[in-house]
Amino acid sequence: MKPTLLVLAAGMGSRYGGLKQMDPIGPSNETIIDYSIHDAIKAGFGKIVFVIRESFEKEFKELFNAKLAGKIDVDYVNQELFKVPEGASYNPEREKPWGTGHAILMAKDCIKEPFAVINADDYYGVEAFQTIADYLRNSISDQENCMVGYQLANTISENGSVSRGVCATNENDHLETVVERTHIEKLPENIAYLEDEKWYPLPADAIVSMNFWGFTPKLFDHLDSQFKTFLQEKGDQLKSEFFIPSVVAEIIEEGDTQIKVLKSNAQWFGVTYKEDKEKAQNAINKLIEKGVYPSKLWE
Template sequence: MNSCKQQLTLVILAAGLGSRFGGDKQLAELGPNGETMLELSLKSAYKAGFTKAVLVIRPELAPLLDKALQDKFADDFKIEYCLQSIDDLPEAARAHADLAQRQKPWGTAHALWSARHHVNEPMAVINADDFYGDSAFSLLVQGLSVASDDWMMVGYPIGLTLSENGGVNRGVCQVANGKLVDVAEWLEIRQDASGLTGMLNEERSTIDDNAVVSMTCWGFKTDIFTVIEQELCEFIKLNGKQAKTECYLPSVVQARIDKSLQSKSSWGVNVSVAQESWYGVTYPEDVQWVKLKLQQAVNAR
């Protein structure tokens, strides 16, 4: 490997249970040649210039991923696993966490926290079960290669991210002058007779048809781990006795944005809008449609 090449890590959140899908979406063979979404993303990342990938997983996935990824990548692209464990928490949060009551890990912010010992360089963060397209990874490399403390996000028009088979969860964004102002996790977003609606703060509200959403396609510097630690501690102090409540990565990003705005800092989260469609499976009924779209997208490269 060229020693002058910038070190960039792709962190892939791959520990999800796929409860609505009915199985491990990260292992579903949806590509035109039987590839998983995970494999397609790894190939796009390598082509764009990433030098390493860290997969955040459950222990039982390791041998399955070994088999699926064996001999698929060059020696200059390192792939590591790390485990998302319920008890891997900041020390200050432990006293407030009822681990015996807890039924699942603590969400996407906690998943990225799990990778902190594996990443010492600028990083992108994506989901294992989504297809982002080559252009998203090129945008991430461009943004992360700039000498700046800013974070970044590659967003997608909300209309390109919905499912015809049920509601979906999305980080709905407000963007001004190319910077992210606000991102909030909306649940059960769907198109119905009253238009595009979703659940926010346990109330169903209307969403702008032209909204840009976060599909977990972020670019961070290593200071993200300090911010996650602070926010996880606050979250677990409030929710540590709950069995399933999760700390979402967009909430962590929003907390950092709010502090920056309060201090009138020039720091921000730069937003790029993807040049290709996003594809993902939330429900089993999504599979055939996604397979068709992936075949078209991959063959068009």
């Protein structure tokens, strides 16, 4: 069975200053998503599911339907603030949806096979897609899940703070804990995260999650249950987020699943901030010069 790729593209890009999901970085107006999908098709994925917002649905579909017609099956789901379990309540002044866990939950009805999850604004690398596709094709039980881990130092923006899931593994490369740090920066003396107005150092080679996960459909049962609890406890907060690393941490603690941390030498880069775009463009141009990609990706 071919795995599915779930692309989290609903973020509005508040730090970036626009819809970074649709911002071209390639020489023929390719977006970062284009390169991820190209790598996924090459690795053997059979379907793409985009999580988007109704506010830009028309433009998004027009852009990607034209590119992907005849190349791979495509589906779309919307992540909206009001899409919560029946009877759930939340602060009426809240403006944004509930984060990555909520985004994945939106795809519950259209994914029935093992699937990978990526951010729309991150470049993960050809080798990483092949590694996770091979793992998902060989997955034989609902307890077998995975993630591609990256070294923290290779994922930091020079232009501001980033959010990362900081991971700890055992001797078998299974994930033991993952903690979402929502404000990590490269300081003059080290890399550190900010919490309660204090800075705490992190090792440069710490393994972090870039939201490149591999799951079986059983994950949706966990998401359903945990999201209901989350809304009961934090639904009244204006900026609370239902992060997928927090979901994973809880199911690991429950002993219901194992997460294999897959090692990859793939190059990662992203466009969290507008200033990151030039660096991403330069990285893509170097990959084209090496022959990894053609200058016109979809020809």
